Structures are given as C-alpha cells and as structure tokens.
Amino acid sequence: MGSDFAVGESAYSTDQITAWLEHIRLPTSYSEYIENPAGFPKTFESLRALMRCQISRFPYENLSVHYSPTHLVDIDPHNLYEKLMGPERIGRRGRGGYCMELSIFFHHMLRGLGFQVYMTAVRNRGRKDGVPGGEYLGFTHINNIIHLPSGKRFSVDVGFGGDGPTSPLSLDEQGRAVQNLGRQEVRLIHDNIPKQKLKEPKLWIYQYRNAPENDWNSFYSFAELEFFQHDFEVLNWWTSAKTLHRWTVLVVRFLRDGEDVQYSRDPDLPLDNDVKIVGKVMLVDTVVKVNLGGKTSTVHSFDSEEGRLHALKVYFGISLTQEETQSIRGWDKALD
Structure with a gap:
C-alpha cells in the first residue's frame, strides 16, 4: 500500500x-x-x-489552557x-x-x-x-x-x-x-x-x-x-x-525503565537496549501521583501556585515564563 x-x-x-x-x-x-x-x-x-x-x-x-494570555x-x-x-x-x-x-x-x-x-x-x-x-x-x-x-x-x-x-x-x-x-x-x-x-x-x-x-x-x-x-x-x-480538561490542570509523563519519578534532563539510562515504558507520573490539580504498573499512589501535594510551579519543574522538567505564570491569575484554576 x-x-x-x-x-x-x-x-x-x-x-x-x-x-x-x-x-x-x-x-x-x-x-x-x-x-x-x-x-x-x-x-x-x-x-x-x-x-x-x-x-x-x-x-x-x-x-x-491555564497558563497563557489567550488560554488557547x-x-x-x-x-x-x-x-x-x-x-x-x-x-x-x-x-x-x-x-x-x-x-x-x-x-x-x-x-x-x-x-x-x-x-x-x-x-x-x-x-x-x-x-x-x-x-x-x-x-x-x-x-x-x-x-x-x-x-x-x-x-x-x-x-x-x-x-x-x-x-x-x-x-x-x-x-x-x-x-x-x-x-x-x-x-x-x-x-x-x-x-x-x-x-x-x-x-x-x-x-x-x-x-x-x-x-x-x-x-x-x-x-x-x-x-x-x-x-x-x-x-x-x-x-x-x-473541552481540553479546562476544569483541571493535568500533566502526564511516561517513565522509561531506569528513570526516576523526579525529572532529570540527562537521566543515567542504559541506551543500548529496547525502550520499555514501566510507569507514569501525573500532576492533577494539587497532587502528583505515580503509577508503576499497578496501584496509583500520591507522592506529593501542594496548595499554592508556587508549589505547583515547583512540582512542574521537579517532576516534569517544565519551567514556565513569568508571563505564563501571571496568566493564571483570576482564572478559575488558580491556587492563590
């Protein structure tokens, strides 16, 4: 074909x-x-x-949707x-x-x-x-x-x-x-x-x-x-x-075999074998959850925008700009 x-x-x-x-x-x-x-x-x-x-x-x-001036x-x-x-x-x-x-x-x-x-x-x-x-x-x-x-x-x-x-x-x-x-x-x-x-x-x-x-x-x-x-x-x-889950703030990262739950830009992974996905780490509103192929458990929680921005960086390697972080002010999903 x-x-x-x-x-x-x-x-x-x-x-x-x-x-x-x-x-x-x-x-x-x-x-x-x-x-x-x-x-x-x-x-x-x-x-x-x-x-x-x-x-x-x-x-x-x-x-x-949450952290941008247009929310689009x-x-x-x-x-x-x-x-x-x-x-x-x-x-x-x-x-x-x-x-x-x-x-x-x-x-x-x-x-x-x-x-x-x-x-x-x-x-x-x-x-x-x-x-x-x-x-x-x-x-x-x-x-x-x-x-x-x-x-x-x-x-x-x-x-x-x-x-x-x-x-x-x-x-x-x-x-x-x-x-x-x-x-x-x-x-x-x-x-x-x-x-x-x-x-x-x-x-x-x-x-x-x-x-x-x-x-x-x-x-x-x-x-x-x-x-x-x-x-x-x-x-x-x-x-x-x-749509797009405007009612929640959501981030999901799949984990490769050998990766830590916390994000490392240059993880020390063996790269000479098959890539295996063994779990996922998820941020949902005010908590970070982890699933390693079985039961999902909460590993971190926060109650402020500062806490969420810290979690985004530590668990997903995401650092938002000042303009982006200011854009959530007045938005219904803002934490403070």
Whole structure:
C-alpha cells in the first residue's frame, strides 16, 4: 500500500529533526541515524522505539489552557517545535502539549524520517469518574496512521495521555491484545459504533482492560480517513476553547525503565537496549501521583501556585515564563 502515498514534506528541517532525535535519547543502536535521518529504519521495532522515546520525553499537558494570555492552544507546526523543543535562544526550555500538539509534532518528525504517515481525527467517548461510557462524541482527538514498507499498517497514538497505548497497534491484526502498563492490555477492533446509520465503513475502536480477566471497554474510534492541518485548526479551536480538561490542570509523563519519578534532563539510562515504558507520573490539580504498573499512589501535594510551579519543574522538567505564570491569575484554576 506504500505506493498509494504522495510524497510529502516535513515542516521541520534536517537540523531540527536531528535535534529531536538527540533529545529523545534513542537506544545507541540508532545513533548512526541521528546525522542521517532519512536513513532511519522503517520497521515495527524502530517505530516502537520512536513512539516510546517520544511519549517519555514530551509530557501530555494542558498548561496552555491555564497558563497563557489567550488560554488557547496554537498548533502551527513551527510554533509547536519551539514550544516542545524550547527556544534555542534561551537554551531549550522544552515543554509538552495536548493530543493535537504532540501528534502533529510527531507526524512531521516521522515525515522527516521518511515514514509514510497521515493524520486522522478521532471520536472520544464521554467519561464518568474517569471511566469511558455512553456515546462517541465529536472529533476532539487525533491519531497517526503509518504504512511501513513491509505493507503493515499501524496506529501510533502519542497524545492520549495516561490512557494511551505505549506500543504501535496493528491495523492488520485486529483484536490482538497488546500489553500496556502493568497488567493492562489494549487493542484495536474493527466494528461499528452504536450511532452509525451506515454499516460501512467500519471504524477502528481503541479498547482497554486493566487485567486479562476483565471485560474490554472502549475509549475512542477512528476511520482510515486522512485529515489535514486545516481540519485540525478547526477542531483545535473547539477543543482548546470548550473541552481540553479546562476544569483541571493535568500533566502526564511516561517513565522509561531506569528513570526516576523526579525529572532529570540527562537521566543515567542504559541506551543500548529496547525502550520499555514501566510507569507514569501525573500532576492533577494539587497532587502528583505515580503509577508503576499497578496501584496509583500520591507522592506529593501542594496548595499554592508556587508549589505547583515547583512540582512542574521537579517532576516534569517544565519551567514556565513569568508571563505564563501571571496568566493564571483570576482564572478559575488558580491556587492563590
């Protein structure tokens, strides 16, 4: 199916892609491709390594909704690069983003490496007490679909936060359970959602179960339909203005094997083996929680803006500018 793809350019230069490859701390077996991004292997193993390095280096966060003058999100690829990688003029401060930021950024990195990839929009289900249920709502999420030279197709979602997959999910082996964190399993099935009037095309449905003996439940659905930057500009306006967890301050960072719960810009990790995701650290309003593949526990709490800014730096490596920190004043999620 690779011949179906038109040649597309990345929004990022070779130098920018090289800087990203250095930043995500790839296993040493990929080091030779940092200076030769176009030669990067187009295999499942290499795609999985890139995905896991990406989700453990760039947190899922909605801070721009709370800590910015506009309280909106900018998804222009060039502005995303400066936000996530950090402005070179001040020594790369670096941030994370929400789903559209992270996935559009990752999309252009994959294109720069020569992967055949396109973006599609996703319908999430509503939640109650964190558990998805009920109707599939409008398009408020984003996903990347990759076609490898082998002919295999994969869904690679790097922006679903703590509930996201930690491995590419096959579109050719629907229903195959893949181990996620701890005993949790995830999978894609190809089926209809209840609100569909037309039974074709069927949709891909992302499901999870927290243990093999549990029932499957569904998070979201998507079709193999290409969406473009202009489509996501429309969707982003609604999502960042009306949803995007505006009722909470949320940051999630996946942990690689060997990483400490507290953030280190240059962790002392072995880089000559497979990248393994073993847990996640989460800031939710006034607490920091950790899940190492089992039960979630609170490791830190605070009751002031100063305390939250300190937690962002210690656990996620995020330092906000003075303008950003002042922007939350008068906002309903401000702590003081």
